[in-house]
């Protein structure tokens with residue numbers, strides 16, 4: 099029996115796709131292993147969101163060959179799609195398989211076709227296949243692929259193609275499969291989930307889909323990253339009335355300076371972001387509002403940066419994921435003048451990181467002595483040995499309780515900060 103090891107980098111969408119690849123290979127007679135020495139195939143589901151991600155992909159492929167010289171290496175995912183010519187020319191991997199073809203890895207390995215990368219823009223349909231094992235406590239459902247936006251710094255549309263939505267009946271079927279398999283929570287993920295339904299003849303919105311998700315057997319659901327423009331007050335009102343929605347918003351903001359947002363081709367303003375965040379905090383008592391920010395975008399003057407930092411400080415966010423701007427070949431931003439040097443980028447990243455550290459501390463502190471619902475995971479926390487889980491509003495908690503509580507859903511009381519960064523001590527409230 100042939101053995102494979104699958105390594106997944108990047109986003110939740112890649113994780114869902116890797117789970118499907120593993121499930122299909124296992125069903126067709128392969129065996130999954132996490133021992134590189136045992137594996138016949140090393141499958142890397144790559145990410146290409148930054149140049150650092152690309153270097154990581156190459157390092158993993160080289161290491162696999164070093165640790166097991168007879169292994170066949172497979173690169174799929176966004177780097178395989180974007181860099182296929184270079185990967186083939188440099189003979190980096192034994193197989194190069196595109197994002198659309200990754201569902202067919204089993205057949206491709208059988209017939210030995212070394213390079214299978216189609217034009218990603220030639221595909222109009224979403225490829226749906228049922229998944230039974232999510233390999234995680236929270237079972238992600240891929241509801242959409244691709245993106246129709248053209249943010250000036252981003253290569254993802256060229257790796258993932260145009261917006262293609264998974265038909266509603268498939269998503270509902272998949273969520274009910276997960277509920278039947280014993281999962282309590284599903285995460286609706288994709289490349290740009292806010293564009294779900296926009297490619298249908300009769301256009302639909304993400305809110306329309308959630309109205310149906312509410313009727314499924316799943317206990318609770320969480321949303322992946324959202325563009326601020328895709329969250330209006332009507333949608334937030336709907337979510338605020340939901341018993342199943344996990345009050346956790348992840349907003350891909352990228353900047354809070356209007357001049358920089360314009361240069362990024364992000365079609366909203368800092369004031370729109372503030373209004374949105376204020377409305378969420380008005381409708382939800384304790385929602386977690388995470389965000390992504392790029393620091394050091396070309397032409398971002400010190401004054402522009404200070405505007406972003408000031409606005410972030412004065413906006414009711416819970417945490418900020420800050421990334422240094424990464425030049426991506428073929429993007430508009432890559433050709434812009436006044437690229438910011440790495441030292442200055444590092445400085446700006448650390449400035450925003452300090453703002454974020456203060457916000458997350460305030461958010462966690464505000465949640466002390468509050469009750470919440472947590473899914474207790476199958477594995478204990480490796481550092482403390484305590485049980486661990488995530489609340490509906492995205493707080494990591496540690497619980498001192500016996501194994502009988504593993505893989506159960508409990509009401510807890512958040513007691514205090516733990517010694518572990520951004521993890522809180524909680525106790526189970528016995529009914």
Ligand code: SF4
Nearest residue numbers: 245247248249252254
């Ligand atoms: S919305 Fe912008 S940043 Fe996000 S995937 Fe699309 S082009 Fe990239």
